[in-house]
Amino acid sequence: MQGHVLYNIVPKMTDTTNKKERAHEETAKPELELTESVVANDNNNDDDDEVLENKMENQDEPTHVTTNLLHSINVVEAHKHKDYGGAKGHDEDEQAKKVKQKRQRFHVDHLKDLFENEMDAGYVPYNETNAEVVKRFCSKMHEDDQPFYIVNLSHFARQYYQWIHYLARVKPFFAVKSNPSAFIIKILGHIGAGFDCASVDELDLVLSTCSNIDCGKRIIYAHPCKPISHMKYFRDKGVEMTVVDNEDELHKLKEHWPNAKVLVRLKTNDSHSKSPFSTKFGANECEIRRLLTLAKQLDIHLVGCSFHVGSRCYDINVYKEALEFARKIFDIVHDEEYGFQFSIIDIGGGFTGHNWDKPSFPEVAQSIHEMINKLFPEKKGYQLMAEPGRYFSSGDTILVCSIIARRLHNKEYSSKEEISEAQKEKTKEKALIESAENIYYINDGIYGTFNAIVFDHKVFIVHYLTKSNDKQIPEQYKSVIFGPTCDSIDCIAHSIDLPLLNVGDRLWFPDVGSYTNASASSFNGFKTKKYFFIWRN
Amino acid sequence: MQGHVLYNIVPKMTDTTNKKERAHEETAKPELELTESVVANDNNNDDDDEVLENKMENQDEPTHVTTNLLHSINVVEAHKHKDYGGAKGHDEDEQAKKVKQKRQRFHVDHLKDLFENEMDAGYVPYNETNAEVVKRFCSKMHEDDQPFYIVNLSHFARQYYQWIHYLARVKPFFAVKSNPSAFIIKILGHIGAGFDCASVDELDLVLSTCSNIDCGKRIIYAHPCKPISHMKYFRDKGVEMTVVDNEDELHKLKEHWPNAKVLVRLKTNDSHSKSPFSTKFGANECEIRRLLTLAKQLDIHLVGCSFHVGSRCYDINVYKEALEFARKIFDIVHDEEYGFQFSIIDIGGGFTGHNWDKPSFPEVAQSIHEMINKLFPEKKGYQLMAEPGRYFSSGDTILVCSIIARRLHNKEYSSKEEISEAQKEKTKEKALIESAENIYYINDGIYGTFNAIVFDHKVFIVHYLTKSNDKQIPEQYKSVIFGPTCDSIDCIAHSIDLPLLNVGDRLWFPDVGSYTNASASSFNGFKTKKYFFIWRN
Structure with a gap:
């Protein structure tokens, strides 16, 4: 060069x-x-x-x-x-x-100090094209031929505000696995998101990035199959909530984390998702009944349901089916007097992160909003959460080789x-x-x-x-x-x-x-x- | 547990x-x-x-x-x-x-101090089975459920001595990429092997593990497509030898590493290898003639040929063909008076690392030994080298989950x-x-x-x-x-x-x-x- x-x-x-x-x-x-x-x-x-x-x-x-x-x-x-x-x-x-x-519409000016002073990000007008930005950084690199990423930090904040705007009832817990980078965690932590961590390393990353975070409220250990060593670590750090989809996991919780708040992970139809998960995780109705019975015997604190429709779900009906399934389980728990107070629904992930997605996020969010208002009305005190990863992390990052x-x-x-x-x-x-x-x-x-x-x-x-x-x-x-x-x-x-x-x-x-x-x-x-x-x- | x-x-x-x-x-x-x-x-x-x-x-x-x-x-x-x-x-x-x-037969007692005192390895009699060794370490782990490797360090030394025994004329340069672990590099460095490094990070690992290593003699930058920044780094660290298979690379060398000793990488028949490389690297006769001409114009110091038959080669004939091709190029260089003194042949890798491989390493080595003695006799001063990776690193490492x-x-x-x-x-x-x-x-x-x-x-x-x-x-x-x-x-x-x-x-x-x-x-x-x-x- x-x-x-x-x-x-x-x-x-x-x-x-x-x-x-x-x-x-x-x-x-x-x-x-x-x-x-x-x-x-x-x-x-x-x-x-x-x-x-x-x-x-x-x-x-x-x-x-x-x-x-x-x-x-x-x-x-x-x-x-x-x-x-x-x-x-x-x-x-x-x-x-x-x-x-x-x-x-979701302005991020109030994060100027965070972006510029704490994270050393340069301001770029919204109408400057990616190509122009790339050109500028290539010039800046001079003869340095190493590859690099260009990340638009305001994207993560903007996605968060878009989420809150369209899905105000559903608290997003960022799925750290999608991009375990401190810069995303810092911004999302700063503006109030929670975190879905699936391992000790992911938890440590969040803890080291967001000092004094309230682990009980803002972190969920959303992995249904937990190594005992990881389970103990999350417990000791003050995390309170996790998920379960098999009987062994209940025995492990009984022995090592008896006071955990536990969501039952449902098996969903993931045939419309790019990366399905239901062969690996989730319990069907038959299994859930066994889990409910065993949890009652073991005195495990079940508090609701979670599901994951698979990564990149393009069919809104799948959320509808999953929410109806969750409603059914809530009713079973109530009607058959298992003795649990179910109040939490974790609608998982599956949200894509691009403007061109069809249905678009606003459309998906609108539908989900209507469904949850119908199935889990706010006045009844239901709490909703989600585990979006790709939704936050995929856009506005450029690789230059x-x-x-x-x-x-x-x-x-x-x-x-x-x-x-x-x-x-x-x-x-x-x-x-x-x-x-x-x-x-x-x-x-x-x-x-x-x-x-x-x-x-x-x-x-x-x-x-x-x-x-x-x-x-x-x-x-x-x-x-x-x-x-x-x-x-x-x-x-x-x-x-x-x-x-x-x-x-x-x-x-x-x-x-x-x-x-x-x-x-x-x-x-x-x-x-x-x-x-x-x-x- | x-x-x-x-x-x-x-x-x-x-x-x-x-x-x-x-x-x-x-x-x-x-x-x-x-x-x-x-x-x-x-x-x-x-x-x-x-x-x-x-x-x-x-x-x-x-x-x-x-x-x-x-x-x-x-x-x-x-x-x-x-x-x-x-x-x-x-x-x-x-x-x-x-x-x-x-x-x-290749005893490693003389490395006892290195193994036990420097590398904290426990002695295990040769007749103790892997299953028994695994059982012992599992007991040692008690309730720690993390996965671990058990590595038999003497394996690397024994493979080296086996190599020297059967292929005394061919100096092995361990292909770091196959397992870039300090423990392998330490042992092979200690007993005299060279290293094939393909990037700055691999070179740094060797330099930090083997202090005072003679980069000129014991390291080859054996990647035909080098980022300029890496090329300069190898040059500055005193590495002397590299390979080339395309014209651009000669221009890059001329500008950034004009005194390198350069091997021309030949394109070989890799259809009998598990992981073929010839679609990505290597020059055929037509290209080689252009490279010879251009290298002469640019005054690049060509010193021989290299090839790689692909990873895990199960057909000895492929080495034969490649060696014959190298011989042909040596003859062309001599007969057509390009002015280069070709004396080095790098026979690359492709050697498997298991006792059950057929042909076995002793068989492959014996054949290669005969071929090189015929095509590149010792008395004419030819120097031979190779880039075995898997041969050293694949065996005697156990994963326990x-x-x-x-x-x-x-x-x-x-x-x-x-x-x-x-x-x-x-x-x-x-x-x-x-x-x-x-x-x-x-x-x-x-x-x-x-x-x-x-x-x-x-x-x-x-x-x-x-x-x-x-x-x-x-x-x-x-x-x-x-x-x-x-x-x-x-x-x-x-x-x-x-x-x-x-x-x-x-x-x-x-x-x-x-x-x-x-x-x-x-x-x-x-x-x-x-x-x-x-x-x-």
Whole structure:
């Protein structure tokens, strides 16, 4: 890299279809069906959406466009990407704008001191695009080629205020696992959220970040299967509430945490969620009856129900079913005189974190609000809580990587082996890589932030920044993006259209806050550790 | 867990086939074909093999038997496990014994002080079985339920001496990535090995563990695609040698590390390796000619060739082909007068680390030894080196987990949903879990040590220890093993025969040293951090 060269944003055109079709694709949300394959084609940057639309009016000007990321394990051919959500593109784009406007109402000026003085975040006007922000930080990095995150701290606060606005009765307990970063915990702790901790390490993180937090009121140990050592630790730190879904757990509680307030975790229908949980956790009615009987015998203090509809739930009816199931259990407890005073309902998580989600959070929240008012009316003293993780952490975090190496004209050098039909299926990945024109190596990969492709069905979107001053729309080449490790499984994209990029150019990925760095390893000595903070109002 | 209760080893019978068939299966090595599915059925514990055989003679007595682990992502039905290597079982068992006997020749008494005083390792006689060692450490842990590793430190030294014995001309540079643990680096550094580092963090680990190491002679930066910042760091620390496989890399070297000694990395046939690398790294003849020309123009100091046949290579011919290719390049460099003095050949890795591997290491080493003597005779002054990782790190490391929770009689509570034929394929995992009798939750999982199932095609073997005093062979139940996190993808085994186990009983897994903790994350606050060291002679 050459000194202080400012990066130019050079446009990327994915295909030659007409304007309208392109606009649809470029703003489409990720596919909602649970498939083994992922195709990226969404857009996180609210502002970019507008820029995009304006730019589309004038084809002479360059545009920022998202592209498709195909993962090496779950492969879908590039031409298939039109199948995913394309038809709804414009609709979602409109929705994203609406939701964004609503979110902007939740001002965060009063956190200026926290952001700027305590957390060293720079102020950025709301109308500055992500691309502009990325460009600025790339310039600031000069010759430092390490990857970094840019985090908009006000996002977390804004999400909290949006939650309180639409779901005032439901107290959010941030699921720390989605992004166990002190900066999120600090902000959410500061403005009053609770925390869902699932292990000693998560509890310690919250305790060390939020001094003097009232563990009894603001922390729930929301894991139904607890190591005894962890159980004792939570008890000793003053946490009061936990969940249970099997009989052994009641015996463990009796012996090690007899005064815990316990929620029974219900098994729900999670078939509409991207990451279902009900094979692993939750009790059905038959099991719950046994739990109620045993808890009564053991004198365990059951206080209500919890459920989790699975991560990223796109069907409001699933919450309805789960709440009705909880109501049924409340009635059973009352009518059959088990002797417990059930008053708490923990509606878990499943809330997505993006403006383009359909149904949007305001819509989901509105429905839940109506349902709980009907099933668990406020005047009867029911208390509601939830465990949102992704809702808070996924948006407004950008990963910026450098191209650390490249292999050009790859096709010329590909092995000329004859591949039999029978072998073709097995070697599809290899064939895709060998038939690509150029290969780029960047400094975060499948063992790092992109582990979410493997573990979280995550769809990534790639943008690029180049030092080239060429304002023309450059020629596109079929390209491969590899991660930095020595392992060939560390392939982020098989077959993606990119212009000719140079070592030192940047690729950036919006929306990488949840289940990314949280489950990244340091394999081969690579892990993205650098953070820049901003706040927007 | 109740105080100092000693664990009993209770036998596990996998099926009802006759003795001979069982013996074959139980000692079979993992399947060699590159498939997406994994079925465990191997046996690391040399001593256990013998115990097994003895026990098999007397069916009244309990036996230790390995079982099958099916991963949630790559599913193979349990009945299929006989397809994998079963026929060769007895053969491999004999081989394992032979190789073990050979390895025992390499005594490590002279490292007693290092092991016992510097590294706090307890001595264990060579004929004490792994099961006995595990039992002892479980008793030592008392009520502490955290997972832990037991590492036999003498293994690393013994592997080194075995290497030197069979491949005296080839200097091993331990591939740090396979297990970046200070204890391995300390021992291998102490007895004279070199190190293959691929990043700043790996180099720093070696430097901080081996004080005053001669970086120029004992470290190679063996990554063909280097971030410029890392390149400068290696240069500044005195590392002298690296590899290259693309033209950009030569330009980067020219600018930032002009005096490096550079090996050209060749593209090899890796179709017989479990983890192939040649789609990601390596240059073919056409590329190499360009690299030679460009390196000459740039005055880069090329000194030889390197290659990597892919991780776990089971075909000796692949080394032969690669060595012949290297010979060809040496001849081209000489005959076409590029002006380089090629003298170094780095034969990379690909060496497996288990006694039962066929071909065994002594066999592979013998062949390579003959080939290099023919192609690169000693008297001509050729220097040979290699980058073994798994060869050193995979064996003699045991993971011991606790059962932290369980769900009994799972089948009774399974959802009674009707599943259509079309859905069956999609819901196979769910169906397997729901049809299991019992579910166990242990405290390491897919985000931890078992990430190797996802990323490294690793086959795990499970043993168990229970506090029960029942000496009878207990009834078996179809069981599921889940990891400790909140995520349902964190499933280690779908459908495995286990007796009724209790919370606090242990599951242990031999042979988990390579590409396990190296690429584990701390997701949800769970990571195995505790180590016990032993040494055997």
